Amino acid sequence: MKLSVVEMGDRMVPRMMTAAAGQLIHKWVESQGVKVHLGARAEAISAAGGAMKVKLSNGQTLDCDLLISAAGVRPNIAFLEGSGIKVADGILVDKRMQTSVTGIFAAGDVTEAEGFHSGRPELNAIQPNAVDQARIAALNMLGGDTLLQGSLAINVLDTLGLVSSSFGQWQGVPKSEGGSSVELVDDAHYRYLSLQFAGDVLVGATSIGWTDHVGALRGLIQGRVHLGSWKAALLADPTQFMAAYLAAAQKVA
Ligand SMILES: Cc1cc2nc3c(=O)[nH]c(=O)nc-3n(C[C@H](O)[C@H](O)[C@H](O)COP(=O)(O)OP(=O)(O)OC[C@H]3O[C@@H](n4cnc5c(N)ncnc54)[C@H](O)[C@@H]3O)c2cc1C
Known part of the structure; x- marks a missing residue:
């Protein structure tokens, strides 16, 4: 089956992951034979004799047998x-x-x-x-008094076998609010890691190609764990996030 993806954003997964992560996922799906149309909206669909034509805002027309619309969800209120x-x-x-x-x-x-x-x-x-x-x-x-700790953004995707995830404020926070970050891009092996900090607390993360321990990223973020000296260690080598989690979040009193 020949697959085409039409995305109106300027990159893939623009509302879920960093630009570099979107570009790596793009490269991966193209390597798997998928054609990606960026910056294009599906504007009209016409059908004749079972085959469909999808007119794009960039002037192109795609022929297709099957069309999947995955343009988001909205509460029905x-x-x-x-x-x-x-x-x-x-x-x-x-x-x-x-x-x-x-x-x-x-x-x-x-x-x-x-x-x-x-x-x-x-x-x-x-x-x-x-x-x-x-x-x-x-x-x-039932009469209790339990408070929500806040809803966290969590995305975990499996894109043709390439696993990616993002948590919390993956876009980062401004420097003026204590923001700092580290990004590791390994294009050749489709591995990627971005960690976003506010002070010494991890507030967001994006990963590609990591299947082990990504829950530790969520744990560090949701626990609002103060990393102390582990922050400098992660800026030097972000792949050490599991060691940081064990040392900083699982400390024995
Ligand atoms: C294609 C798709 C993929 C997803 N993938 C993931 C994923 O990988 N990971 C993840 O965490 N989440 C995923 N989600 C989101 C996840 O499915 C929802 O967050 C979850 O189902 C929300 O649960 P809910 O009970 O709030 O709503 P729903 O599961 O939508 O349940 C609401 C129910 O209320 C009914 N209803 C609506 N209006 C009325 C009414 N007026 N009166 C009575 N009943 C009504 C509906 O028919 C429905 O059965 C995905 C969602 C979609 C659509």
Whole structure:
């Protein structure tokens, strides 16, 4: 099967991973025979006799037998109109997952819960966040007082066998806010690592070609672990993140 990907952004996975990571994934899929059209929107689809034609904004037309539209998700909240429940792009909730109407709770893709780093309402439509939020909503509906620690951005992809991931503030934070970073690019072996820090805390990460221990990146970020001297060690060699996790996050008191 000949596969073409049409992406309106200027690179692949623009809302999930760094530019260098997007370029490496692009190189990988092309090496596997996939044609990638960047900076192009699908503008019209026409069908004649079973075959389809997709007109792109760059003037090209693609012939295809099968078309998959994967252009994102949006909460379906129209049914709440007039209910008094406050919404923005999704249902707004407090840290207890309660909506603006006492006794009514919301969780999962449909909610805009507090972001882990931003502290502002964010849509983070992934399964681990839905599970966390549902558990907290359920505990509080039963009279508990459990607070959401904030929804974290998590992306894990398997692109034709190349595994990539990103967590938290993978875009980094400005230097003026204590931001610093390190990036390791190994084009030849399709390996990549980017670590983003605020002070001595890891706040975001992107990886390609790492299948072992990437959960440690999430652990360091979600634990808001102060790395101390391990930060300098990671700036010198970011591949040491598992050793940093064991030393800094799993410290025996
Ligand atoms: C193609 C795809 C791939 C994904 N891949 C991943 C992944 O790799 N990793 C990951 O973590 N997450 C992934 N997700 C996201 C994950 O599926 C969602 O985050 C998760 O299912 C959210 O759970 P939820 O219970 O909030 O919503 P849903 O699972 O969407 O459940 C909501 C349910 O409510 C029903 N419903 C809607 N409106 C009403 C109504 N008015 N009354 C009654 N019922 C209603 C719906 O029919 C649905 O069954 C993916 C999603 C999609 C679409």
